[in-house]
Amino acid sequence: MRGEKTEEYVVGKIRVLVTYKKVKNLNLRIRVRDGKAIASVPRRYPPEKVHYWLESQREWLEHQTLKLAQMRLRQSETVAAAGIEKISENPCQQKQQREQLHAKAMRMIEIWAPKMGELRPSSLTIRIMRTRWGSCNHATRSINLNLELLARPEWALEYVIVHELAHLYHRGHGPQFWEMVEDVLPDWKERRRALRKIPPI
Numbered sequence: 535m536r537g538e539k540t541e542e543y544v545v546g547k548i549r550v551l552v553t554y555k556k557v558k559n560l561n562l563r564i565r566v567r568d569g570k571a572i573a574s575v576p577r578r579y580p581p582e583k584v585h586y587w588l589e590s591q592r593e594w595l596e597h598q599t600l601k602l603a604q605m606r607l608r609q610s611e612t613v614a615a616a617g618i619e620k621i622s623e624n625p626c627q628q629k630q631q632r633e634q635l636h637a638k639a640m641r642m643i644e645i646w647a648p649k650m651g652e653l654r655p656s657s658l659t660i661r662i663m664r665t666r667w668g669s670c671n672h673a674t675r676s677i678n679l680n681l682e683l684l685a686r687p688e689w690a691l692e693y694v695i696v697h698e699l700a701h702l703y704h705r706g707h708g709p710q711f712w713e714m715v716e717d718v719l720p721d722w723k724e725r726r727r728a729l730r731k732i733p734p735i
């Protein structure tokens with residue numbers, strides 16, 4: 535529409551699309567379809583006041599964004615990462631599944647590692663583990679992932695990868711470790727809780 539102008543503002547880590555248009559009031563909402571924060575403000579409203587207003591809504595914004603992410607997580611809880619229900623016991627098929635998870639995990643690492651810093655794993659090995667989803671050798675920077683992740687939802691694989699990537703920087707599970715995980719995956723607690731309900735064996 536003529537006379538409308540859309541600008542992007544950043545509040546904390548959240549991007550807000552602000553449209554200046556013919557409205558009387560300030561309006562802010564989270565679009566459920568894609569989780570984007572959308573605002574509309576009167577056409578001649580001063581931009582610095584918009585910024586101030588958005589800052590005052592920060593807590594609400596963060597809370598709503600997280601709530602929506604958790605809702606999506608629950609919806610996807612039953613969908614396996616590769617549509618696989620069970621890891622094969624046939625060695626040949628299992629080898630294929632291992633390669634499948636390796637490729638998938640490598641693609642995910644390419645997405646998440648740059649968000650966390652400079653470090654990359656020196657190697658990635660897929661194996662069957664009884665009690666753990668993954669492990670990371672801090673000294674050699676090698677990461678192991680449990681093949682069972684292929685039969686789990688995508689958010690599970692994502693969480694385990696971010697978790698192990700954070701171990702490239704922090705050996706144990708101290709506050710700094712969780713801070714790093716939280717920084718890129720604000721809903722990590724929810725994921726960890728959900729993951730406990732679907733253990734490796």
Ligand SMILES: [Zn+2]
Pocket residue numbers: 697701707
């Ligand atoms: Zn750990």
